[in-house]
Amino acid sequence: MTQDPIIINAPASKSLSHRTLIAAALANGVSEISSALRSDDITRTRDCLTACGASIEEKGDLLVVTGMEDGPKGGNADGKHKDEAPHELFMHESGTTCRLMTGVAAAGKGTFRVHGAERMHERPMAELVSALSGLGTKFAFEGKEGFLPFVMTANGYRKKSAEITLEESSQYLSGLLLGAPLADHEITISVTGKKAVSWPYVALTLRIMEDFKAEFEVEVKEGRVWKTVPWRSVKNATPGKIRFIVKPTGYDATGYRVEGDWSNASYFLAAGAVGKRPVLIKGLAADSLQGDRAIMDILSQMGASIKVTFEGILVEPSRLRGIQVDMGRCPDLVPTVAAVAAFASTPTTIGNVAHLRLKETDRLAACATEVARTQCETETTSDSLIVRPARLPRGHAVSFKTYNDHRMAMSMSLFQLAGLDVTLDNPACVGKSFPGFWDEWKKITG
Known part of the structure; x- marks a missing residue:
């Protein structure tokens, strides 16, 4: 059922x-x-x-x-x-x-x-x-x-x-x-x-x-x-x-x-794909001009089951595979996709994202460093990030650095759904874009 x-x-x-x-x-x-x-x-x-x-x-x-x-x-x-x-x-x-x-x-x-x-x-x-x-x-x-x-x-x-x-x-x-x-x-x-x-x-x-x-x-x-x-x-x-x-x-x-935010919804859409329960996100415009609507296409390419319904966007748990993806048009999604890539069965290459080095932190280097804490292999070039998945260490405690970057904090939280005991050095930094994030995230983690 x-x-x-x-x-x-x-x-x-x-x-x-x-x-x-x-x-x-x-x-x-x-x-x-x-x-x-x-x-x-x-x-x-x-x-x-x-x-x-x-x-x-x-x-x-x-x-x-x-x-x-x-x-x-x-x-x-x-x-x-x-x-x-x-x-x-x-x-x-x-x-x-x-x-x-x-x-x-x-x-x-x-x-x-x-x-x-x-x-x-x-x-x-x-x-x-x-x-x-x-x-x-x-x-x-x-x-x-x-x-x-x-x-x-x-x-x-x-x-x-x-x-x-x-x-x-x-x-x-x-x-x-x-x-x-x-x-x-x-x-x-x-x-x-x-x-x-x-x-x-x-x-x-x-x-x-x-x-x-x-x-x-x-x-x-x-x-x-x-x-x-x-x-x-x-x-x-x-x-x-x-x-x-x-x-x-x-x-x-x-x-x-003002319509709903695809960037900040991306963590919950990803949670539906990598977690144990389906997630329904309400308030998003499926025909939005927001570039981060691309998260639907990216997760679909990775094998996620996504349905657009009258109630909202429904994502169901799926077996994921790695992909090669150009994210020049949607750089704010890179931390989300980098975390999801660790749950996939094959490597993922995220390309055309040199401008990520100029964000709140060098977000390309930060994603590589933090995802690698989960025993995955990561590698960066001047404009790309490669994630080679490994068996995620269920039950292990992993401390992630946020670099005071709201998107790093929210995306690294996805590893809770792999059974990791996740701690963040500055969970409050989500206030930059999504002050209510942790209240909503509790619905995901139970």
């Missing part, structure tokens, strides 16, 4: 919560946002938006956002108070907040001091700084050039075009796109470089811009001719062959509900 599934409610999407709150804060008027994620990273974005002039009030499940008048304002925004201190934009360890809000604040007026926790000061920002400098923003670095902390003097996007690469992060482009509707003229943003990573996150940005009535066009190059295409038809960004024309429309206030 089939066991009843464990029922899990997916938390709200972190990526969409950031973008929705930013669009609402840049709009004229009042927006009511329901189901937005409450987490450390979202708090950082909310604090930055209120520092720039928005108002965000909690009313039960709703966040009531009153938009900024005339865009973000920093210290000395009107030019009259020369000695006024810059507005503080503190990012802590939220890379998303940092990339998006730096682009958005640069579209405003005034001075902003952008800084964060120690790890945030090690993460590169030179590409975005270069693009914003070309649009007229001035930067004064307090330490190493191209890195936080710095003071940014903004006077809006003054030029009509910008170039950005997506080699390190798609968030640079998303920050520019979110800021561009505030300009007083049309702006063309071109993608350059050798390769582009994490395109689905750009699609999420475009979706929020469209839903909040910011107007734009996407053009792709066919031969020597630029041709306008429906943005939803774009599946990846080829450098030199895609550009965005953003109109000076601003944003309209709107009511908005």
Whole structure:
């Protein structure tokens, strides 16, 4: 007889919560946002938006956002108070907040001091700084050039075009796109470089811009001719062959509900595949634009039984095999897949993920080190991770390092389902994206 599934409610999407709150804060008027994620990273974005002039009030499940008048304002925004201190934009360890809000604040007026926790000061920002400098923003670095902390003097996007690469992060482009509707003229943003990573996150940005009535066009190059295409038809960004024309429309206030988060649901979907009981996850959109919806395809390729039902996504325990998979479009899933790979019968190779070395930690090296604690063999190259499974040591106590990285903590917890006695050096770090994780995880572990 089939066991009843464990029922899990997916938390709200972190990526969409950031973008929705930013669009609402840049709009004229009042927006009511329901189901937005409450987490450390979202708090950082909310604090930055209120520092720039928005108002965000909690009313039960709703966040009531009153938009900024005339865009973000920093210290000395009107030019009259020369000695006024810059507005503080503190990012802590939220890379998303940092990339998006730096682009958005640069579209405003005034001075902003952008800084964060120690790890945030090690993460590169030179590409975005270069693009914003070309649009007229001035930067004064307090330490190493191209890195936080710095003071940014903004006077809006003054030029009509910008170039950005997506080699390190798609968030640079998303920050520019979110800021561009505030300009007083049309702006063309071109993608350059050798390769582009994490395109689905750009699609999420475009979706929020469209839903909040910011107007734009996407053009792709066919031969020597630029041709306008429906943005939803774009599946990846080829450098030199895609550009965005953003109109000076601003944003309209709107009511908005944030959908469930495929990244944070991935641990529970994986638990259904590697554990003893089926898991049903509610609140996910099966047709979502989120790149991490790929977890369904990846687990299916590994042999997992996955069904999309009217109630939610049902995953049933299965015998898994290793695969070769390109995860350039869904890097946040790598810790989950690395852990699942240890339960498989054959090796798994995760490729095209060099940009993982620039996350909260060097996530590629961290995954290799921590999964190897389970007696599996692991190996990294410059852009890939190989997991060669071994018999998991049921009943053994294994202490995992989290590196203060929420995704490491949640993914290594999957080894509890192999009968390992798992301890983590910092279980509280899940608060960055999923404060309620341990309450939900207890449903899985009983």
